[in-house]
Amino acid sequence: MTTPTPGPDSQVGDISSLWQRFKSTQDPKAREALILQYSPLVKFVAGRVAVSLPRNVDQADLVSNGVFGLIDAIDKFEPERGFKFETYAINRIKGSILDGLRALDWVPRSVRSRAREIERSLSELEHRLHRTPSDEELAAHMSTGVDAVRSTLAEMSHLGMVALDELVGPESSTSMGEFLADPGGIGPEAAFQAEETRHILSDAINRLPDRERLVVTLYYFEGLTLAEIGEVLGVTESRVCQIHAKSVLSLKNRMAEPTFR
Numbered sequence: 001m002t003t004p005t006p007g008p009d010s011q012v013g014d015i016s017s018l019w020q021r022f023k024s025t026q027d028p029k030a031r032e033a034l035i036l037q038y039s040p041l042v043k044f045v046a047g048r049v050a051v052s053l054p055r056n057v058d059q060a061d062l063v064s065n066g067v068f069g070l071i072d073a074i075d076k077f078e079p080e081r082g083f084k085f086e087t088y089a090i091n092r093i094k095g096s097i098l099d100g101l102r103a104l105d106w107v108p109r110s111v112r113s114r115a116r117e118i119e120r121s122l123s124e125l126e127h128r129l130h131r132t133p134s135d136e137e138l139a140a141h142m143s144t145g146v147d148a149v150r151s152t153l154a155e156m157s158h159l160g161m162v163a164l165d166e167l168v169g170p171e172s173s174t175s176m177g178e179f180l181a182d183p184g185g186i187g188p189e190a191a192f193q194a195e196e197t198r199h200i201l202s203d204a205i206n207r208l209p210d211r212e213r214l215v216v217t218l219y220y221f222e223g224l225t226l227a228e229i230g231e232v233l234g235v236t237e238s239r240v241c242q243i244h245a246k247s248v249l250s251l252k253n254r255m256a257e258p259t260f261r
Contacts, residue, residue, distance in 0.1 A: 019079045034074050035067075038089060042066035045093045053101075062097050069096025114152045117142065122246070123253045132209050132250045135242075153242040156249075204254040212247040215240060 015037060022030035046062035073092035077085055121141050125133040139146045205216055211233065218224040218232065226244065230237045 016079075022074075023079065031074065035071060038070060038074070038085070039067070041086060041089055042070050042093055045090055046097060049094065049097050057101075061100065065097045065100030066093045069093035072096065111152070111155050115156045118149065118152055118156070119249050119253075122249050126250065126253055131207075132212065132246075135246075150239075150242045153245040154238055156245040200255055201251070204251050207254065208247060208250060212243055212250070215243045216247050216251075219244060 015034075018030050018033050018037070021027050022034060042063055043066075046059055046066050049062055050057065050059050069092040070089055073085070073089040076092075077088055079085070118138070121138060122133065125137060125141055129137075133141070135146050135149055139149045142149065205213055208216065214233070215229055218229045219226070224232070226240045227237045230240045233240065
């Protein structure tokens with residue numbers, strides 16, 4: 001006699017009984033079964049996060065950190081509240097992955113702190129002057145020396161990774177993760193948004209001072225290395241790194257301005 005294949009209703013019933021058994025008795029076998037049941041969520045979230053990370057970040061590390069988030073979600077979830085577990089778990093898994101990335105951060109906190117100070121000062125001066133400030137103006141605003149500002153700008157050129165929950169600007173409530181495209185979302189507005197973004201970016205680049213605009217153009221549009229750009233401008237590669245970092249900050253601030261919306 002053939003055993004009937006369990007249907008969707010029986011699967012839901014099995015999961016409900018697992019939850020009931022685990023929450024009432026803390027049965028480790030029920031806990032393990034729940035972890036296996038929801039483990040695909042970890043791979044899904046890790047894949048979404050990996051889209052915005054450098055290629056040298058191993059997705060297996062993201063999955064490992066995500067598993068801890070899943071386990072934490074299972075331990076703390078309260079089925080009687082009537083919420084969907086998947087929605088609750090995804091936030092926990094994502095948070096655990098981001099915590100793991102921060103723990104692997106190779107950039108000293110002092111550098112990130114100075115970088116945030118420069119970004120904030122640059123934004124304030126651009127709003128006040130309606131142009132990109134010079135290094136001297138930036139240093140005066142920060143009550144520090146020009147060499148210190150340039151040194152920090154050079155260090156900032158190595159900050160290649162940001163957290164997805166980091167805000168795009170000091171006065172913004174929008175996180176970096178909200179700018180990630182949904183791989184499964186294909187809509188007719190995509191082409192228009194891409195064209196609008198190119199227009200906004202082009203306008204922001206054209207408003208940069210001549211030297212900064214030239215560095216951005218040669219680096220991103222002509223494919224020159226920083227060393228090659230240094231030869232064109234007659235300056236050191238380190239100086240080009242500083243100019244590039246400052247230009248990127250200016251573009252970021254200008255594209256976040258309400259006038260660009």
